[in-house]
Amino acid sequence: MNDEQSLFGRQLPLTAGPANSSAQPAIVSVGQRKQCQRCHQWLLPTDQLPNQAWYCRQCLQLGRLTSQDKLYTIAEPNRFAQVTGPILTWPGKLSPMQGTAATAILDLVRQQRDQLLWAVTGAGKTEIVYPALAWALAQNWRVAWVSPRVDVCLELAPRLQQAFGHVPQTLLHGNQTAPYRYCQLTLCTTHQLLRFHAAFDWIIVDEVDAFPLATSPLLQTAIATAQKPTGSHLYLTATPGEQLQRQVRQKRLAVTYLPLRYHGVLLPQIAVRLIWRWRESLAKGKLAPKLVRQLQGYRRRGQRFLLFVPHVVDLKPVAQALQQAGIVGGLTVHAADDDRAAKVQAMRDQTVSFLITTTILERGVTFPDIAVVVLGGDDPVFSTAALVQIAGRVGRHHDFPTGEVTVYCHSQSRRVRLAQGMIARLNRQGKRLGGQRQ
Ligand SMILES: [Zn+2]
Numbered sequence: 001m002n003d004e005q006s007l008f009g010r011q012l013p014l015t016a017g018p019a020n021s022s023a024q025p026a027i028v029s030v031g032q033r034k035q036c037q038r039c040h041q042w043l044l045p046t047d048q049l050p051n052q053a054w055y056c057r058q059c060l061q062l063g064r065l066t067s068q069d070k071l072y073t074i075a076e077p078n079r080f081a082q083v084t085g086p087i088l089t090w091p092g093k094l095s096p097m098q099g100t101a102a103t104a105i106l107d108l109v110r111q112q113r114d115q116l117l118w119a120v121t122g123a124g125k126t127e128i129v130y131p132a133l134a135w136a137l138a139q140n141w142r143v144a145w146v147s148p149r150v151d152v153c154l155e156l157a158p159r160l161q162q163a164f165g166h167v168p169q170t171l172l173h174g175n176q177t178a179p180y181r182y183c184q185l186t187l188c189t190t191h192q193l194l195r196f197h198a199a200f201d202w203i204i205v206d207e208v209d210a211f212p213l214a215t216s217p218l219l220q221t222a223i224a225t226a227q228k229p230t231g232s233h234l235y236l237t238a239t240p241g242e243q244l245q246r247q248v249r250q251k252r253l254a255v256t257y258l259p260l261r262y263h264g265v266l267l268p269q270i271a272v273r274l275i276w277r278w279r280e281s282l283a284k285g286k287l288a289p290k291l292v293r294q295l296q297g298y299r300r301r302g303q304r305f306l307l308f309v310p311h312v313v314d315l316k317p318v319a320q321a322l323q324q325a326g327i328v329g330g331l332t333v334h335a336a337d338d339d340r341a342a343k344v345q346a347m348r349d350q351t352v353s354f355l356i357t358t359t360i361l362e363r364g365v366t367f368p369d370i371a372v373v374v375l376g377g378d379d380p381v382f383s384t385a386a387l388v389q390i391a392g393r394v395g396r397h398h399d400f401p402t403g404e405v406t407v408y409c410h411s412q413s414r415r416v417r418l419a420q421g422m423i424a425r426l427n428r429q430g431k432r433l434g435g436q437r438q
Helices: 003-007 096-110 125-138 150-163 190-195 217-226 242-249 278-283 289-301 312-324 340-348 384-391 414-432
Strands: 022-025 027-030 033-036 070-073 115-119 143-147 169-172 185-189 200-206 227-237 254-258 270-274 304-308 330-333 354-357 370-375 405-409
Touching: 022 027, 096 115, 096 125, 096 227, 096 254, 115 125, 115 242, 125 143, 125 150, 125 200, 125 227, 143 150, 143 190, 150 169, 150 185, 185 190, 190 217, 200 217, 217 227, 270 414, 278 312, 289 304, 289 370, 312 330, 312 354, 330 340, 340 354, 370 384, 384 405, 384 414
Parallel strands: 115 227, 115 254, 143 185, 143 200, 169 185, 200 227, 270 405, 304 354, 304 370, 330 354, 370 405
Antiparallel strands: 022 070, 027 033
């Protein structure tokens, strides 16, 4: 690839750029303050090197940028190789409900509106975007499909490769060793967008509510900067945060809902049970009698379950208290657990009856026919989105579309109420589409 192409719609620190590139200082002074032009965050008064140069610590992981650097760019020319053959090569077919959502998204993207696809987990949201993406590529638009989670990008890459078989694509993430390629379709982590400037006519942001994007102003700025001034974006999620929901209410963001799972059964609602000072009891090796009775019942009936606890330190005492109560046959699991994958697989293989887990299992896992119990659901670690995602573990399988979700807490928290409200709202809409109650 020539030097020019590598700068199309990019902003890169170079010692010198091609003749038709433009350059700007990487760090600029705005009044008394200094701002990084790659991530648009403010420097701290202490962000200075021994040689007096200023540097940005916020985007350090993309390589150190100092006040001695310049960022080079060439305005995005949309100069792509001609696609030979059909753009959309996906062999699948959308359900009527998915098709309706896909048409709504296509209509909005034609109008270049910023939009949100709010689809329940298991609705097939990736495929719903395909018709609009095919249209955008046919317009010669440059498109990015991004996610805060690298595992989402890695999982998506082969699917997009198959669905858009003749469209050159590139995958970018922090551990990538393959060299950068100028392509019409870019799949990358949100961090990688910091290397782009006014490049994309359309940006699809997958799992928009996931950490760290949801809490990071830097990454939110990255999306705005990488998008062309004439461009637009599509957010995908099952659990939009309050900020996104506010934008929807204020009509700043168009929304397409898909409130029904593919099997047509409504989402399980969260049942709340109050337990007084469960931490004090746990310190004495005991769990609330009603929780113990519920789990004993599950074991008797052969009902498999996930028990979510707030913190890693809670796993061991909870496991011990369950053992005391005769509830055995499960394992504990957390993010840094070396045997994490094997334990999750054991649950999948049904060689264990339950897992006691932290929020790591809130997304991306499917076990058929399970119940979900949350202990300490009022702990701040369980955000509204986390609670909805956790509830969404239940009833995913076509043969077992129902199940129980129980949250035990010391007091009814706002986050729990908001999660119930979100599920109720989706179910009201799902019912209108013919969804069946559990
Ligand atoms: Zn920076």
